[in-house]
Amino acid sequence: MKNSAIFLDRDGVINVDKDYVYRIEDLEFYKGSIETLKKLQEKGFLLFIVTNQSGIGRGYYKKEDYLNLKKEIHKRLEKNGIKIQEEVYCPHHPKINCDCRKPSSKMIIDLIKKYDIDKESSYMIGDKTSDIKAGQGAGIKTILVKTGKAGQDGKYDVKADYECEDLNLVWKIIV
Numbered sequence: 001m002k003n004s005a006i007f008l009d010r011d012g013v014i015n016v017d018k019d020y021v022y023r024i025e026d027l028e029f030y031k032g033s034i035e036t037l038k039k040l041q042e043k044g045f046l047l048f049i050v051t052n053q054s055g056i057g058r059g060y061y062k063k064e065d066y067l068n069l070k071k072e073i074h075k076r077l078e079k080n081g082i083k084i085q086e087e088v089y090c091p092h093h094p095k096i097n098c099d100c101r102k103p104s105s106k107m108i109i110d111l112i113k114k115y116d117i118d119k120e121s122s123y124m125i126g127d128k129t130s131d132i133k134a135g136q137g138a139g140i141k142t143i144l145v146k147t148g149k150a151g152q153d154g155k156y157d158v159k160a161d162y163e164c165e166d167l168n169l170v171w172k173i174i175v
Contacts, residue, residue: 002118003046005085006174007108007135010051012127012148013167015073020055022065024072030147032168037082039171045122046115049087050107052130057093066091086111103130103156105137112138125170129156143170 011017014037016028041047055061066089074084088111090101099106112119124135127148133156135142144151144160145167151160162173 002116004044004121005046005048005111005115005117005123006040007048007050007111007122007124007138007140008167009102009124009126009128009131009148010049010073010087013125013131013145014049017127017148020060022055022061022069024069027069027072027076029076030167032166034077034080034082036167036171037077038080040174041082043171043175045174046085046117047082048085048111049089050102050111050124050131050134051087051089052102053089053091054094054101056091057096063091085115102126102128103133103137105134108134108138108140112140123174125167127151128153129158132156132158132160135160143173145170 008014011021014033018026053066056063070087088107092098092101119139122140123143124140125143127145127150129151132142132144142160143162147166164170
């Protein structure tokens with residue numbers, strides 16, 4: 001049997017986007033996000049984080065900074081009984097023509113193959129049009145949350161399957 005999954009952007013969805021979040025002291029989870037992730041996991045969804053981290057490619061912070069924050073996020077989530085199956089990221093500058101940076105669907109598609117994910121019962125949740133475009137390209141349903149950039153980045157002309165105020169309300173759409 002195939003697995004159902006939730007693919008999540010990180011900054012602006014799970015935690016407050018403070019423009020290039022890489023320091024542990026800047027980590028602030030949105031109210032209700034931990035509880036929502038727990039509910040989704042309890043409903044049988046595998047949880048993945050799919051994030052662009054261009055701050056590395058721009059030289060704003062080092063890969064080690066990102067990895068330290070990632071470790072802290074996972075530790076705090078695990079303390080609440082939440083397991084992130086895997087977190088993947090694109091470290092490249094937006095001007096580099098890589099194949100992993102969202103709106104490319106490559107990171108999601110690779111996870112779908114690796115974990116035998118059922119696309120019909122899976123979702124990409126993001127706050128930017130690049131997140132929505134990446135989810136659509138991978139053939140999964142998309143949810144735009146009105147936190148972070150709230151889809152106002154205007155980079156891509158896409159419409160999510162669903163929209164909601166924040167991650168806290170997403171589980172009502174999915175479950």
